[in-house]
Ligand SMILES: [Zn+2]
């Protein structure tokens with residue numbers, strides 16, 4: 001069976017189903033953890049890799065058990081320390097290690113390859129041999145139960161998986177130390193989500209309930225504007241009805257500040273799909289360029305610039321409008337967008353939907369360095385995926401070395417409302 005590459009979303013789902021099967025199998029396993037691109041929140045990958053930690057004398061039994069897992073349609077390859085399964089949802093590689101080697105194995109198989117080869121060179125300079133999931137010194141095995149213990153021997157702090165990229169991170173960390181990366185607990189609200197008023201699956205009440213269960217203190221409902229490039233949209237005449245419903249939900253679900261927002265399309269001339277008097281009624285306005293109109297990068301950049309100059313536009317969503325594995329992003333002049341975002345007080349988004357993951361890490365890193373305010377959103381269309389997609393957004397932002405201070409929704413609801421008011425006040 002042949003597979004195209006797996007999106008982060010599909011890989012995550014496949015890893016979860018493998019983890020459940022392994023748990024049910026009752027095999028003598030000490031730990032099972034994701035590896036590789038999945039652990040580093042890469043937007044797409046060739047397979048799902050996981051580390052199985054078990055005592056050496058049980059490796060044979062464990063491999064036998066793993067080769068009989070229910071979703072596997074076949075064992076493609078088996079070695080003494082790994083097994084490659086072919087499943088209906090894509091290929092899965094399971095690497096085996098002992099508890100003593102688990103840290104070295106985790107580090108080695110998480111990659112990236114450039115990161116581990118940079119570590120290997122650094123190990124060699126300090127008298128160690130690091131390779132194939134093990135650490136040696138003068139020919140004998142060095143215990144490496146955790147990744148920390150390996151990094152410590154290489155005189156490095158623990159480097160989060162999302163930063164393990166082209167190897168240059170070692171030099172940056174040597175020079176400047178580790179960045180204080182944004183993490184899920186910093187996120188205080190989600191500013192981009194859809195309901196059944198447009199192309200979302202769930203009702204407002206259900207989405208707000210899910211947001212409250214995640215512990216958010218605020219949540220923005222941002223359905224698609226009337227002429228948006230989406231399967232279902234919110235008509236202008238529905239806006240007051242939606243507002244009334246949001247009012248009712250605010251009363252029903254206390255303890256969370258619900259913002260009535262909109263994801264308004266940026267039209268071909270850079271104007272917006274709803275008139276200003278309508279936009280003025282929303283608590284927050286997200287603007288999106290879903291329809292490129294056949295325009296090239298320079299013209300698309302100008303459409304964004306026009307939209308950012310609009311006093312009601314607070315966040316530009318998924319700027320490149322890319323889709324990992326399916327569609328490359330717009331060829332934009334990002335430096336100009338960053339400059340305009342700072343100048344106009346507009347945030348740029350890291351969208352956590354697996355079909356976007358946009359801005360990607362590299363672009364988000366440039367944006368943060370230039371002082372752009374970043375929103376990390378789920379762009380969720382189903383209540384059950386609200387938390388997961390925020391996790392993907394945060395993972396993507398971490399790949400961009402984004403810190404809490406760069407992020408709009410690490411701030412309070414009052415600060416978010418003040419961010420909106422400040423731009424409106426400039427008019
Ligand atoms: Zn969108």
Ligand SMILES: [Zn+2]
Nearest residue numbers: 192194263379
């Ligand atoms: Zn959206």
